[in-house]
Amino acid sequence: MDPMTPRPAHPQRPGVRYATSRRELLQRSAHGFGALAFSLLFGDAARGGNGARRAGLGDGPGDGLGEGAALSALHHTARAERVIFLYMDGGPSQVDTFDPKPRLRAEHGQKIGMQIPKTQFDDVGNVLGSYWDFRPGGACGTPVSDLFPYVRDQADKLCVIRSMVSKFPEHTAANYFLHTGHNPAGRPSMGAWATYGLGALARDLPGFVVIDGGLIPPGGLECFGAGFLSPRFQGSIFRAERGVPNTTPLLTAEREAARRALVRSLEGARAFEDRQVEAAIHNAELAFAMQAAVPELIDVSGESDATRALYGFDAEYEPTRGYARQCLLARRLVERGVRFVEVTCRGVGHDRWDQHSGLQKGHADNARAVDQPIAGLLADLESRGLLDSTLVVFAGEFGRTPMSQGADGRDHNPHGFSIWLAGGGAKPGHVHGATDDYGYFAVEDKVSVYDLHATMLHLLGVDHTRLTYPFSGRDMRLTDVHGEVVRGVLA
Numbered sequence: 001m002d003p004m005t006p007r008p009a010h011p012q013r014p015g016v017r018y019a020t021s022r023r024e025l026l027q028r029s030a031h032g033f034g035a036l037a038f039s040l041l042f043g044d045a046a047r048g049g050n051g052a053r054r055a056g057l058g059d060g061p062g063d064g065l066g067e068g069a070a071l072s073a074l075h076h077t078a079r080a081e082r083v084i085f086l087y088m089d090g091g092p093s094q095v096d097t098f099d100p101k102p103r104l105r106a107e108h109g110q111k112i113g114m115q116i117p118k119t120q121f122d123d124v125g126n127v128l129g130s131y132w133d134f135r136p137g138g139a140c141g142t143p144v145s146d147l148f149p150y151v152r153d154q155a156d157k158l159c160v161i162r163s164m165v166s167k168f169p170e171h172t173a174a175n176y177f178l179h180t181g182h183n184p185a186g187r188p189s190m191g192a193w194a195t196y197g198l199g200a201l202a203r204d205l206p207g208f209v210v211i212d213g214g215l216i217p218p219g220g221l222e223c224f225g226a227g228f229l230s231p232r233f234q235g236s237i238f239r240a241e242r243g244v245p246n247t248t249p250l251l252t253a254e255r256e257a258a259r260r261a262l263v264r265s266l267e268g269a270r271a272f273e274d275r276q277v278e279a280a281i282h283n284a285e286l287a288f289a290m291q292a293a294v295p296e297l298i299d300v301s302g303e304s305d306a307t308r309a310l311y312g313f314d315a316e317y318e319p320t321r322g323y324a325r326q327c328l329l330a331r332r333l334v335e336r337g338v339r340f341v342e343v344t345c346r347g348v349g350h351d352r353w354d355q356h357s358g359l360q361k362g363h364a365d366n367a368r369a370v371d372q373p374i375a376g377l378l379a380d381l382e383s384r385g386l387l388d389s390t391l392v393v394f395a396g397e398f399g400r401t402p403m404s405q406g407a408d409g410r411d412h413n414p415h416g417f418s419i420w421l422a423g424g425g426a427k428p429g430h431v432h433g434a435t436d437d438y439g440y441f442a443v444e445d446k447v448s449v450y451d452l453h454a455t456m457l458h459l460l461g462v463d464h465t466r467l468t469y470p471f472s473g474r475d476m477r478l479t480d481v482h483g484e485v486v487r488g489v490l491a
Contacts, residue, residue, distance in 0.1 A: 074198075078461025079425025079491070080391040081201070082334045083194065085342040086374060088366075089217045090171070090354030093400035093410050094418040095439040096130045096363055099162045100143050103437045104402055105129035112403050114438060120169045120412040121356065125404035127438070131360045140429030147367035150375035157378050157387070159426040159489050163433025163442035166398045166414035166449055171218040171354070174397035174414065177449055179223040181478045188227035188469075189235060190453055191340035193478045194460060196226075196233045197467045202337030204293035206236040206286065209338050211326045213240065213346035217397075224342065228471040232286075235342065240298070240325045297332055300325070311376035319346045319369035327373040331380055334390055345370070353396055357409035378422055391424025391459050395452075402438040416442035419452075425459040427491045450483035458485045 095101045107113070108129035116124065134143040137155030144152035151158075168174040173183040180187040188196070191208035200207030210224050217223055224235030300308070308314070311324035323346050330341045345352050348365040355362035374394070381387040399417025400410035416435040422428070433445035454464040457478070464483055468475035 074461035075463040075466060076458075076461055078459070079389075080423070080459045081389045082338065083191075083340045083391045083393065083424070083456065083460070084330050084334060084377070085191070085340070086370070086392065086394045087217065087342055087344055088353050088370075088394065088396040089215050089345045090352035090366075091174075091396040091398045091400060091412060091417070092353045092366070093355075093359070093363060094162065094413075094416070094435070095400070095402055096132055096359070097145050097147055097367075098143075098160050098418040098420065099435060099439050100134035100145070101130070101402065101435075101437065101439040104439070112438060114436070114440070116401075116403070116440065117415070119401055119405075121405065123405045123411065124401075125406065127402060128359075128404035128408075128410065131363075138429060142429065142431055147363060148371045150372045151378075154375050154378045154422075156429045157382070157422045159421045159428060159430045159432065160418060161420065161432045161447050161452075161486075161489065162416075162418045162435055163444060163446050164395070164399075164417050164419050164449075164452070165442050165446050166417075169398065169412045169414045171397065171412075174412075175217045175219040175223050178395065178397045179219075180225075180227070181450060181453055181480060185219065185222040186225070186227050188229045188233065188478070189224050190456065190478060191224065191235050191342060192226040192229055192233040193467060194340045194457070196229050196469070197457075197462055198339060198460060200337065200339055202293075204286075204290060205297070205333065205336055205338050206290075207339040208233060208235045208342075209333055209340070210235040210237050210342045210344065211240055211329055211333075212237050213323060213326050213344045215345045215347055215352055217344065228476065229469060238298075238329070240322065240329050293336070297336065298329065300328055300332070303328065307380060310380060312372035315372060317368055319348045319365070320372055322346045323369050324373040324376065327377040328380075331377060331384075331386070334386065335384070355400075355409050356411065357406050359409050381423060387423035389424065391426065391456065392422040393419070393452075393456065394422075395419035402440050413440065416440060421489060425491050427489050430489065432486070432489050445486075445488060447486055448482065450479045451486050453478050454483035455486045455489060459490075 095104060104127055106129075107127045109126050112127050130145065132145040132147050134145050135152065136142065137144045137152035140156050142155040142158060142160055144155060166174055166177060168177050168183055176185060176187070177183045179189045181190070189208070191210075195207035208224070221235075221237070224237070226232070226234035307328070308324075311328050312320045313324050313328075315321050315324065323343075326343050326346070330343050333341050345366070346369055348362075348369050350358070350365070351362060353363065353366050378387065378392065381390055381392070396417070396419070398412055398414040401413045403410075405411045416439065433447060434443060435441060436443050457464040457467060464477065464479045464485075468477045470476070
């Protein structure tokens with residue numbers, strides 16, 4: 001007899017059924033014992049308990065079930081609780097933004113005086129001087145080009161890394177590498193790793209949110225995926241103007257509760273055996289909670305006129321107004337407990353930061369779109385006491401060559417480029433590393449993508465070598481078998 005089939009009535013004693021044997025009791029209850037443990041994990045999300053190897057804790061391969069995490073669960077004291085990643089899609093030119101190279105202007109139009117590797121398109125022209133002047137910013141005097149006058153005013157908050165290197169010169173592979181630490185598709189994004197390791201801080205919003213400005217990077221949604229982790233850790237795509245589709249309530253709270261109870265009763269013992277099913281149930285429950293949270297989140301009418309002006313809501317340039325809304329939404333998300341927020345670029349009428357031609361107009365338009373909103377975000381986070389606990393990262397997937405491509409463009413350059421960090425324990429008003437006189441190769445204090453990821457996790461209180469997940473026969477991690485914390489950028 002199937003152990004799940006009810007026992008028949010006793011033939012001589014109507015209404016009385018056979019007693020359940022010990023063996024049958026164990027067969028029927030096997031899954032229930034596991035459910036008892038899971039009920040404790042689900043019962044108090046604020047404790048952030050889980051049975052996973054997240055942050056190197058525990059022995060099992062669980063999925064990081066806690067929505068928050070106690071400080072005692074961290075490997076060391078965290079400097080940051082959350083991350084805002086400002087992704088500059090296409091690769092801004094380091095020698096036109098945060099790494100001044102006077103030699104380029106001095107040798108403009110001449111053949112470059114160094115041996116160079118094969119470039120992405122192998123269309124190598126002469127030295128191309130920057131179209132923009134560099135001026136010192138803040139009390140620290142960090143030079144920033146005229147492309148970023150607003151960000152330059154925030155220079156005392158910036159930790160500029162001029163010695164970033166990547167392994168890939170092509171957009172899709174470089175995007176996967178920057179986002180996931182690996183160039184093939186299918187690995188968890190850094191936002192998924194952070195949420196898996198630390199849990200979410202909010203009950204009614206995802207732990208990892210991507211604010212889509214209209215330009216999903218090459219590589220697509222895999223850049224924000226959860227890979228072999230549970231689907232609950234993948235990035236949730238928000239549009240700044242309308243939030244998430246289908247958040248209009250379709251059911252009352254009572255009907256939704258009844259629906260969820262029905263789903264759990266139908267799944268029975270299987271619900272806790274299949275992480276995909278459990279993730280689907282979790283995401284359905286979160287989606288229902290978001291129906292109430294998201295409309296209030298995206299309604300910025302309650303923000304003061306001064307705050308809106310700070311971000312650039314009244315700017316003449318429409319892409320500036322659009323990116324201002326994205327940056328303000330990023331602040332509102334971290335304010336409400338979202339662990340990791342990525343902000344993508346907006347369209348400016350032509351290509352993103354990938355200027356193989358038309359560098360002067362292309363970079364000027366892209367910078368005009370993001371400059372004031374980013375500066376406003378940094379100032380607003382500081383004024384609200386959030387900057388110290390929020391790590392802001394500004395980065396593209398690689399930089400550009402110091403020579404021209406065609407008449408007025410620059411090719412891809414993964415050998416030395418600039419990014420910056422702000423807040424969250426990064427050293428303010430500091431410049432780390434250096435490139436050569438042309439701005440082509442990192443020659444001092446190189447920082448790899450693995451090192452960047454290790455440093456981000458360190459500032460979140462996590463040892464990157466211990467944030468692992470067992471998959472395909474070994475413990476996987478964001479930094480694979482690489483990566484060192486960049487101590488020189490820590491405050």
